[in-house]
């Protein structure tokens with residue numbers, strides 16, 4: 001397939017099993033040109049597996065994908081396409097003994113470094129120091145500079161803000177919005193919906209290896225109900241929480257809070273029949289939106305345990321693209 005600027009990333013029924021674990025199960029989606037796409041899922045959902053297949057670091061069991069028109073199973077085409085791709089892996093395997101500057105020189109010589117100074121002003125790793133002295137955040141910033149400095153058309157990042165402090169996270173968000181304005185296509189994974197919400201045009205949600213949702217973030221939040229906090233008597237609380245659409249009520253000293261997934265008019269009518277001391281209506285906490293798609297917290301914890309196992313396996317060569 002030739003390069004189609006309208007669809008820089010096309011994933012078709014991508015499947016990967018590691019023996020007993022099906023890490024990706026017929027995952028399909030398309031990222032449009034100039035779009036910022038968030039790939040969400042809890043630990044162990046299979047996000048890194050998809051990303052590593054897209055970069056040719058893992059072979060799919062079945063299915064395929066194209067990045068900038070290159071079939072990921074075609075090594076030569078993929079190598080050529082990677083010159084115009086930026087990649088930030090989750091596990092930054094920089095060589096410990098060299099300085100950040102050397103890392104950037106090496107990647108610059110291979111792929112270009114037209115935006116190196118601009119990137120170093122925004123993200124500020126101590127490039128004169130050896131990598132072994134870097135904090136996690138410093139490594140992440142060096143990785144961001146490296147991923148963008150050759151001015152790629154498509155950028156693929158695995159948990160790009162992990163380890164960044166809140167100020168740098170905000171700088172990242174602003175930077176990604178500017179990149180979209182410049183026409184760069186950005187695809188990144190995260191398990192933090194609030195972060196993705198601020199910058200992404202669309203999200204795909206992965207759960208246990210399958211894509212369970214693909215839509216725009218506002219629609220996702222809209223469908224996830226409202227967070228309601230009511231100050232009222234015990235008797236009123238009992239009646240209010242019996243309403244259809246009340247999910248996960250939690251008592252506090254003066255009332256109750258819950259997620260309301262029903263018709264807002266029905267809630268307002270019910271509230272009007274009681275002596276309410278105070279009421280707050282707002283967006284649901286991100287975690288609740290997620291729980292809706294991921295199921296119980298126990299299941300999410302299960303994912304964590306699988307991830308620990310995955311971490312013990314070798315991921316050599318990931319930064320070397």
Ligand SMILES: Nc1ncnc2c1ncn2[C@@H]1O[C@H](COP(=O)(O)OP(=O)(O)OP(=O)(O)O)[C@@H](O)[C@H]1O
Pocket residue numbers: 018021022023041042043044045046047048049050090191305306307308309310313
């Ligand atoms: N090399 C491997 N061998 C066996 N199982 C693996 C391997 N790599 C990953 N897995 C398993 O595949 C599943 C998906 O893992 P993956 O790392 O892709 O998830 P993830 O969504 O990126 O998680 P996280 O957000 O924690 O990085 C997990 O159950 C994991 O344990």
